[in-house]
Amino acid sequence: MSLTTAQALASLLDEHDRAALRAIFGERARFDEPLGSYTSWKIGGPADVFVTVERESELAALMAHCFARSLPWFVLGSGSNVLVGDGGMRGVVLRLGGAFAEVHARAEVTHVIVEAGASAGMAAVTAKAASLGAIGIGSLAGIPGTVGGSLRMNAGTDREIGDFVREVWVQRPTKPEPHPVTVQYYYRHTTLARDAVVSRVTLAFERGDPKVVREEMQARLVRRKSTQPIALPNAGSCFRNPEGDKAARLIEAVGAKGWRHGGAEVSPLHANFINNVGGATAADVAGLLARVRRAVHDRFGVELQLEVHLVGVFTDETHAG
Numbered sequence: 001m002s003l004t005t006a007q008a009l010a011s012l013l014d015e016h017d018r019a020a021l022r023a024i025f026g027e028r029a030r031f032d033e034p035l036g037s038y039t040s041w042k043i044g045g046p047a048d049v050f051v052t053v054e055r056e057s058e059l060a061a062l063m064a065h066c067f068a069r070s071l072p073w074f075v076l077g078s079g080s081n082v083l084v085g086d087g088g089m090r091g092v093v094l095r096l097g098g099a100f101a102e103v104h105a106r107a108e109v110t111h112v113i114v115e116a117g118a119s120a121g122m123a124a125v126t127a128k129a130a131s132l133g134a135i136g137i138g139s140l141a142g143i144p145g146t147v148g149g150s151l152r153m154n155a156g157t158d159r160e161i162g163d164f165v166r167e168v169w170v171q172r173p174t175k176p177e178p179h180p181v182t183v184q185y186y187y188r189h190t191t192l193a194r195d196a197v198v199s200r201v202t203l204a205f206e207r208g209d210p211k212v213v214r215e216e217m218q219a220r221l222v223r224r225k226s227t228q229p230i231a232l233p234n235a236g237s238c239f240r241n242p243e244g245d246k247a248a249r250l251i252e253a254v255g256a257k258g259w260r261h262g263g264a265e266v267s268p269l270h271a272n273f274i275n276n277v278g279g280a281t282a283a284d285v286a287g288l289l290a291r292v293r294r295a296v297h298d299r300f301g302v303e304l305q306l307e308v309h310l311v312g313v314f315t316d317e318t319h320a321g
């Protein structure tokens with residue numbers, strides 16, 4: 001192992017950090033915690049510390065500590081759009097829970113309003129909103145993320161979460177108390193500051209007939225089941241669609257469906273999905289992503305851009321050699 005790799009794998013926490021984190025989070029601070037079980041790909045090496053943050057005051061204390069100590073940190077939602085390196089992540093990995101999971105929905109005269117904490121699941125948000133007749137909610141149905149992760153990604157299908165946002169509250173190391181911000185939304189990305197943790201969001205939908213909205217949502221969920229390998233560990237679409245085309249079409253055209261690299265396989269059902277078919281490492285997935293990208297470039301001259309976020313330390317240990 002080279003010195004550089006050893007350094008990349010060495011914990012950044014000292015005893016002072018460990019004591020401070022234990023004081024804030026108690027048992028909810030887990031040191032050297034493997035991250036695989038917190039991602040939909042079931043892949044990822046250990047975090048120096050993994051904390052579950054349950055209140056805005058705890059998040060403010062954590063942000064202040066990281067800022068004072070210049071400690072890197074990363075916020076994980078439900079891990080359905082990230083590939084965590086096999087070498088894990090240095091510094092603090094945090095996940096929101098507790099009060100951040102609350103969802104309140106109400107019907108007003110013309111609109112349905114949803115106030116959600118950032119760790120609320122999109123499944124809970126879409127179900128509540130649909131029951132009140134939120135028009136357009138079907139475009140967010142079946143996305144297996146949290147509200148915070150979905151906002152960061154501007155997740156959606158024909159319509160995106162950004163189309164419905166009324167207010168976003170964040171906390172940052174330089175301004176740890178919750179405060180509202182203005183965000184611009186683009187295809188699978190936003191202007192949200194890199195160091196902002198979304199803490200809560202208010203969404204507003206035009207109000208329609210709940211029965212019609214629920215039926216439309218149900219039809220979309222059924223369609224998703226037949227076109228996506230949702231029973232297998234994956235992270236949804238790996239690449240963004242290039243302007244005017246579909247990444248899945250290009251990947252299928254180069255014959256990549258079924259390609260394997262170690263325990264990673266290009267889905268035979270949906271070419272833009274990579275499944276962990278058994279014991280895949282991040283290096284396996286990264287190797288397959290690179291092969292697919294090269295093949296599409298060589299055949300079509302198109303440089304596919306990743307939709308999934310690659311985070312943490314990537315090492316060369318791949319099963320495929």
Ligand SMILES: Cc1cc2nc3c(=O)[nH]c(=O)nc-3n(C[C@H](O)[C@H](O)[C@H](O)COP(=O)(O)OP(=O)(O)OC[C@H]3O[C@@H](n4cnc5c(N)ncnc54)[C@H](O)[C@@H]3O)c2cc1C
Pocket residue numbers: 040074075076077078079080081082096118119142143144145146147148149150151152153154155156157196197198199228229230234235236237309
């Ligand atoms: C089977 C399957 C189907 C999918 N279908 C779709 C789809 O139809 N449309 C679509 O757009 N996506 C889809 N996805 C991708 C994924 O579900 C979305 O991108 C989702 O919104 C990510 O949310 P998450 O909570 O899992 O975020 P994570 O994957 O945990 O994180 C994604 C990014 O958001 C950041 N983040 C997470 N929480 C916060 C927060 N509170 N504040 C600030 N930043 C935060 C993370 O740091 C990371 O950079 C699919 C994934 C799977 C597995």
